[in-house]
Amino acid sequence: MTDLAAVRRPARCRRARVSVGANIGILGTLTTAALVLRSIDYGESDRVVTLLGRSTGCVGAIARGARKSQHRFGGGLGLCSIGDAMLRERGGSELLTLERFDVTTTYLSLGSDVARIGHAGYVAELLTKLCAPRQAEPEIFDLAASFLRHLDAEGVSPTRLRVFELTLLERLGFAPALETCAVCGRSDLSVGETIDVRFIPDRGGVVCQGCATRGRSMRPVVRATLAALARTSLSDAVNVVVTPDVARGCRDALSELIAVHLSAPLRSLQFLSQLDNLERTASARVPALPVRGAT
Numbered sequence: 230m231t232d233l234a235a236v237r238r239p240a241r242c243r244r245a246r247v248s249v250g251a252n253i254g255i256l257g258t259l260t261t262a263a264l265v266l267r268s269i270d271y272g273e274s275d276r277v278v279t280l281l282g283r284s285t286g287c288v289g290a291i292a293r294g295a296r297k298s299q300h301r302f303g304g305g306l307g308l309c310s311i312g313d314a315m316l317r318e319r320g321g322s323e324l325l326t327l328e329r330f331d332v333t334t335t336y337l338s339l340g341s342d343v344a345r346i347g348h349a350g351y352v353a354e355l356l357t358k359l360c361a362p363r364q365a366e367p368e369i370f371d372l373a374a375s376f377l378r379h380l381d382a383e384g385v386s387p388t389r390l391r392v393f394e395l396t397l398l399e400r401l402g403f404a405p406a407l408e409t410c411a412v413c414g415r416s417d418l419s420v421g422e423t424i425d426v427r428f429i430p431d432r433g434g435v436v437c438q439g440c441a442t443r444g445r446s447m448r449p450v451v452r453a454t455l456a457a458l459a460r461t462s463l464s465d466a467v468n469v470v471v472t473p474d475v476a477r478g479c480r481d482a483l484s485e486l487i488a489v490h491l492s493a494p495l496r497s498l499q500f501l502s503q504l505d506n507l508e509r510t511a512s513a514r515v516p517a518l519p520v521r522g523a524t
């Protein structure tokens with residue numbers, strides 16, 4: 230489920246966490262609010278799901294008879310459903326048993342257009358890959374639920390997606406250095422036109438020219454925008470106007486940063502990239518409304 234994120238996390242960034250994995254074994258069963266990150270059919274009637282539990286963190290579970298039992302699952306194991314999950318330990322198996330799942334929140338609009346599906350799928354895959362298994366992260370659960378609520382009600386916003394990424398990275402202890410050099414800590418970085426930093430994801434963010442021996446240059450406006458977005462809430466994200474070229478710079482920088490913590494590219498990113506290409510092709514053919522950002 231989770232790959233190299235845990236072992237690649239720099240020790241200085243590691244946060245104290247509470248492991249709840251053992252508690253499930255002691256308690257036998259546990260009920261938690263949970264978000265469905267992945268759900269695949271298994272056998273004739275079962276499903277294997279990946280859940281982000283508010284009090285369990287990321288867990289895998291098998292839902293016996295899920296494709297037939299409306300009583301125990303209520304048809305609520307679709308991508309990004311939120312509900313109360315009753316989980317049971319399975320005698321040393323990594324997979325838990327999902328006894329029942331009572332849907333509490335349904336995002337009716339998420340399946341209404343491919344862009345919403347794309348953003349929801351990306352967020353779900355990001356959480357699956359970056360969240361350590363069985364490590365309770367209630368703030369991350371709340372962040373994901375809030376993002377999905379905005380996505381459902383207001384549609385896609387690339388800027389809000391950047392805010393989600395930055396907030397998630399911060400909560401996981403991966404926040405990039407954006408306002409000071411990641412190596413020497415100097416804070417007198419340019420905000421004008423002079424390019425005086427490089428972006429080096431595996432060094433933790435921006436690095437001043439005095440410290441950098443590699444990496445690609447980052448424009449001051451991209452660095453300043455990322456720094457501003459890191460201080461912005463999901464609710465306020467749509468009020469931040471970003472030009473398309475700066476939006477692409479922010480998107481690419483965060484994509485590179487996230488890739489440092491992954492063992493393989495995210496499949497959902499390819500889908501988002503295809504959507505972006507379609508959007509650009511369409512806007513090249515038809516006079517378009519002002520664009521607020523890239524995908």
Ligand SMILES: [Zn+2]
Pocket residue numbers: 410411412413414415436437438439440441
């Ligand atoms: Zn430096």
